[in-house]
Amino acid sequence: MLTLAIAYLRDRPLTTILNVLLLAISVAMLVLLLQFGSQFEKRFEKDAEGVDLVVGAKGSPLQLILSSVFHIDQPTGNIPLSSLELLRGDPATGRVIPLALGDNFEGYRIVGTDETFLDLHQAEIAQGAMFEAPMQAIMGASVAAETGADLGQQFIGSHGLSADDGADTGHDHAPFETVGVLAPTGTVIDRLILTSVESVWDVHGIAHDHDHDHGSDADHADHDHHGEHGHADDGHDHAKEDAQQTARLQSVQSELQPELTALLVSYRNASGAIRIPAMINRQTEMQAAVPAVETARLLSLLGVSLEGARIFAWLLAAIGGLAIFVALFSMARSREGDLALLRVMGATRRQLFSTILLEGLVTAAAGAALGWLLAHSLLTVARNSFATMRDLGLSAWQPVSQEGLIILAVLIIGMVAAIIPALRVMRVDPAAILSRAG
Amino acid sequence: MQLQVDAIGKSYGTTAVLKGVSFSLSDGEQALLLGPSGSGKSTLLNIICGLQRPDQGSVAIDNQVIASPDSTAKSDEVRRTSLGIVFQTLRLVSALSLRANLELAQKLQTGRVDSGLIDESLDRLDISHRAGARPFQLSQGEAQRAAIARAVVVSPKLLIADEPTSALDRENTRRVAELLIEMAKTVGAGLLIATHDDRLGDFFPQNYALDQGELKSC
Incomplete structure (x- = not known):
């Protein structure tokens, strides 16, 4: 039949x-x-796991979450480096992870951070070692697989957060060296390239103390940062220019402070959830966004x-x-x-x-x-x-x-x-x- | 095989189309049922095939009742296992190829496909080269032979054909009659043909005529 x-x-x-x-x-x-x-x-749930709060520049809280937690949007701006010390010194916070964004390699975001970011995503080094020295970087599993990057290889980041952004603005003067590859985690870290925050500053020619410890109250007076991420700025043409351009560049750099893009915060206790966002939003020029709230809002809109x-x-x-x-x-x-x-x-x-x-x-x-x-x-x-x-x-x-x-x-x-x-x-x-x- | 038609009567309203029709057909016997259009041939064939109930009498094949006024007759079962039918309008399934039509008939009536018998029948009817053709791709003569093939591949005890030569010329009438007789003999089946075409009378030893509902030998 x-x-x-x-x-x-x-x-x-x-x-x-x-x-x-x-x-x-x-x-x-x-x-x-x-x-x-x-x-x-x-x-969204997996990537935001372990992040109770994101602190960043004022703007759209959803944009802040998308850029800092899910790495799919432009950051809202930068925040002072001192904010890291402020939050790490707060007894209500558990983990405070610094993020410095601004560049990409073949479309994969280069994230300036520290080892706590690996802890957040429970990521482990599969090959090589963690970055230690300036301009060392480790690759997420997908990045390594798709770019064919290998230990010891050098690569040059481009300005901007996607491949199209920085097509003409490669940081030729400051190549990164791949020193490690992460094991796959199934989270956003697989698609990121991680380096130290200082290396991100170095790429952008921002003067800072190389022995800078994020956990101390270091003097940041000599740090400078050359501006917001996500815009093509003239600080990228460093290496072969004439003396006049170098002088101009040094002048611009000297006006900038080393900054961060965002902080990923987890609370030590429940009181943090009440006090910290209110403190950030009312008493600082920064904003605090809750990933759970913003993700729920996004999913509700979707x-x-x-x-x-x-x-x-x-x-x-x-x-x-x-x-x-x-x-x-x-x-x-x-x-x-x-x-x-x-x-x-x-x-x-x-x-x-x-x-x-x-x-x-x-x-x-x-x-x-x-x-x-x-x-x-x-x-x-x-x-x-x-x-x-x-x-x-x-x-x-x-x-x-x-x-x-x-x-x-x-x-x-x-x-x-x-x-x-x-x-x-x-x-x-x-x-x-x-x-x-x- | 023994076909026993016993005192069949059938009326439509007040019009009696069959009046106590009786005859029998023994193993391998062949008979022709003659009568003009509207004489009740198709009604009688429907009753013999178990498709209609008579008002009186009964029909049995090998003592198994296929038609009676009550509902106790196992019409479907007896028809499935005993009869091969060639319809006037041939009735090939248009969605299937010729071979698939024969296979379907075998599956439904015998429960299995006998490819050897299908090949043999197609060969004997000279249409093996058209086995893959769909019914609408066959000529009238090929379709006629395909319908005969479908009736014989189920190894029936009785082969029944309703007006198998209507609209055929003399030569094709002769060929179809010879094929039916030959194929019935090949599978060892009895043969009963209902027709208004008295040209077929010469081919059969036993002819019956339906006249005003009554059956007469002629």
Whole structure:
């Protein structure tokens, strides 16, 4: 009966293809929405784990979280280096991680930080060692795999946070040396290049004390920083310029202070959650943003759009079911002669019923399979085409269990659409039909 | 095989189309049922095939009742295991190839596919080269032979054909009649043909005529 059902479907290819496509598009949409929703949510949760608060320059709190925790947006600005000491000295804080952003290598962000950042993501050195000296760097697992970086190799960072930003502003004068590669963690750190905060300052020609200890109250008077990240500044043309340009540059540098981009804070006790954000927001020029709140806000904003798209996709699936119903219902009448013949040849009413039901099911199964493949292929294309998707760690071939439910629902739609036509053919009176035709 | 048609009566409203029709057909026997259009041939064939219930009488094949006024007859089972039917309009499943049509018939009626018998039948009917063709790709003559092939590949005890030569010229009528007789003999089946075409009378030793609902030997 399955062979016969498939033969009937092949006998009217246009209708079959149309019905399969309708269901495939709806399944693809549903799977994509599910994948985006679940992967982003999981990723956000994992990346933000262990970070209770992010302190950065005033601006959009969501932007601060996106840039400092998920590394997918531009930072809001810089904050004074002294803020690190301020928070590390607070008894309510547990871990305070400094971040200095501004450059990238082949689109992978170079993050100035310290070993506490590795602790946060529970990252371990797989090869080599932790950076110690200036201009040493360690690569996240994905960065190493995708750039082919090896221990001892040198690379030159470009200004900006994505590959396009710094195409013309390579820091040729200050190459980094890869001294270590991290083991994969499944978090954002896999896609980052880590170095010391001082190395980031060095790249930008910001004078500072190389023995600077983030945990001490060092004198920062001689530190300078040459400005906000994310803009093309003229401090990048260092090496071969004439004396006049060097002098001008030194002049600019001398006006800048060594700064940080953000601080990732975890509390030692609950009182920190009440006191610290209020203190930062009211008494300083910085802002404090809570990742859990901002992520929830982002997911809620995304959720509204996703829900709308999801309703549309289910409507498409229902239309696909309706199309199957119309096709089978009209076919049942034009196929009465065949069905009568099958009854005469010994087919039971149940077999005739199952033939029609199978046509609905096979159509739905083909639509579901095609839609599923389409969705995951589109995820692959999205991942390969859009840097943001890669940065979010979007994975193309990681099916989730709910996809099975979508497929099951579409199969049920196909079956339900076929039930009425199938019941109709069960009532076929072979004698009447064969006599009529004869 | 023994076909026993016993006192079959059938009316549509007040019109009696069959009045106590009785005849029998023994193992390997061949008979022709002649009658003009509207004489009740198709009704009688439907009753013999277990597709319609008679008002009176019964039909049995090898003592298994296939048709009776009550619902106790196991029509589907007897028809499936005993009969091969060639319909007037041939009735090949258009979505399937010729070979697939034969395989489907075998699967439904015997529960298994006998490729050897299919090949042999296609060869004997000279349509083996058209085995992969769909029904609409066959000529009228090829389709006629395909319908015969489908009826014989199920190894029936009785081969029944309804108007198998309608719309055929004399030469093709002769060929179809000879093929039916030959194929019935090949599979050891009895043969019963209902037709209005009295040109077929010469091919059969036993002819019956339906006249106003009554069956007469001729």
